[in-house]
């Protein structure tokens with residue numbers, strides 16, 4: 176039998192239920208974020224504890240009975256005159272109605288009657304709600320106080336753009352690694368990952384010491400590692416598949432426009448790039464650098480503007496991965512891998528500055544997206560099959576999606592278009608307040624780790640139903656490996672302790688069963 | 701089952717309480733103890749709420765007699781008729797009854813009859829009757845010439861004498877009271893202070 180907690184005493188569907196804790200149950204045994212079941216008259220409800228309160232029947236209680244600290248007196252008063260209540264939000268009906276019986280848990284449309292008993296959810300209840308691993312469901316973690324698996328339906332997940340948020344060190348990277356592995360296996364989507372800190376392809380490090388394996392090591396067939404910094408990759412022993420060179424002729428004025436702030440260019444200088452492109456076509460970048468003041472004057476570009484322009488472009492050009500012309504198109508190579516359903520991780524090596532990251536991610540994604548649009552349109556016309564769904568992962572997402580640039584970057588477009596051309600985003604950020612609210616509201620599922628900045632919390636929750644409930648739960652998350660997930664891919668908000676990653680055991684569980692013991696030994700050594 | 705001890709007879713009776721005159725002077729049950737009498741087929745249970753010893757003849761009072769005696773005992777031994785002139789009586793608040801096998805912790809349909817025999821309850825009867833504390837509702841709501849908290853506390857102390865684990869039964873009773881006195885913390889407090897171990 177499940178552990179009984181108390182009875183429903185009041186509440187509403189919109190604000191949640193108040194549950195009075197039984198005298199015997201201790202408030203210290205329950206925690207915000209725990210799952211409960213409520214046995215209504217006809218239906219079984221499933222919900223989450225979103226708050227706990229201490230109440231007393233008489234506001235004077237503690238004054239009136241100064242001896243209340245005495246163990247004898249306190250064992251009388253606890254649960255009686257001084258009692259505890261839980262705030263419980265019912266989310267699902269798990270049995271007792273035809274639809275729930277046939278199709279599984281259903282969203283609630285009503286609440287249980289007065290005095291319905293409330294129990295801590297059992298492992299079985301949780302399994303009914305969060306399912307078992309199967310061809311689309313991936314085990315991502317456990318409830319905070321249980322060992323039961325909680326699964327996420329990744330085929331559903333990749334249908335929309337999603338976000339992983341949380342302050343630094345909370346476990347975003349580890350979780351994303353798991354998520355990417357899950358997507359590799361279950362989502363039928365290919366991933367393109369802009370790996371700013373070079374931690375998704377090859378060994379990442381763990382703060383607790385020691386290296387952890389990453390995608391290419393675990394799934395060498397399914398994953399290709401591209402690098403912007405061959406030397407760095409070599410030094411780390413990464414088996415790369417391609418070294419990315421970007422031709423100056425591939426850079427477009429829009430790429431410069433979003434770097435305006437970072438390159439410290441004036442508005443007029445940015446405008447001039449468009450002008451130069453009209454005049455010189457693809458080679459505008461190289462031309463701009465050679466432009467003298469007279470030529471500039473002919474184009475109506477003031478000397479000060481020209482200065483700003485050159486300064487900006489020069490600071491870009493000095494990067495060794497930029498060449499007047501690229502020997503081979505990185506876009507083509509990426510596309511050919513993606514078309515085979517393989518995932519591509521682009522390592523940045525030592526080029527970790529924001530300007531490079533924004534430039535490269537935006538430039539490549541824009542072209543890839545264009546190609547996806549063409550392929551989707553051709554598919555609509557019956558000329559080919561729909562392209563393999565693509566998930567693009569970006570870090571430091573606020574650099575691309577802040578209100579100033581989000582309408583200019585390809586990522587703003589992808590987030591807003593909701594998978595129109597089979598492309599969605601996975602954005603990772605530690606400062607979600609920097610992200611355009613509009614983009615935020617388009618994200619399908621959000622995975623949120625601990626955040627302590629009020630504005631970050633506000634922005635993450637903007638436009639979500641049951642905000643106040645989510646907020647209390649969010650504020651109570653532990654500093655590491657604990658997250659709340661809400662939105663499109665989950666039937667109700669879920670709080671998890673993220674599945675362990677980094678041990679030999681964890682690799683074994685993640686790898687497909689046909690991998691032999693020997694291979695795992697190799698990986699480990 | 702150990703026999704209940706017969707202590708006296710009902711001399712006045714009403715719906716909520718009755719008075720018993722004891723067979724022997726000063727052989728009174730303690731304040732708060734559980735006693736019983738019978739009305740037809742029903743046992744009636746009550747809690748001793750007040751006791752009094754006075755002259756048998758209404759209006760007469762005792763006079764001092766011990767000036768030349770060595771001890772109080774001597775007063776009684778030297779005037780044996782005294783025991784015939786005095787009476788001990790006690791009043792009890794009805795807290796429940798038994799109909800057939802069922803113990804019901806509310807007022808019986810009819811009060812006990814005059815000359816009904818009155819017994820102290822046996823340990824087993826006390827255990828049975830106090831397996832639920834609903835009878836305390838009747839005590840909480842009774843008007844007495846002593847504070848009812850005093851009576852309730854005495855009653856709980858009496859009950860706890862009957863069991864080995866005093867603390868548990870007092871806590872259970874205390875929790876019950878905390879429920880019914882939830883909006884009257886001061887009364888609750890004065891009871892709890894009187895039953896603290």
Ligand SMILES: Nc1ncnc2c1ncn2[C@@H]1O[C@H](COP(=O)(O)OP(=O)(O)O)[C@@H](O)[C@H]1O
Pocket residue numbers: 341342343344345346347348349350380381382383384655656673674675676677
């Ligand atoms: N799922 C996990 N399994 C094992 N350790 C974890 C897990 N998540 C986080 N950690 C630990 O927490 C540290 C920080 O996690 P990380 O993902 O790098 O945080 P973030 O990317 O949010 O800054 C890791 O180095 C690791 O030691």
Ligand SMILES: [Mg+2]
Pocket residue numbers: 344347348
């Ligand atoms: Mg990280």
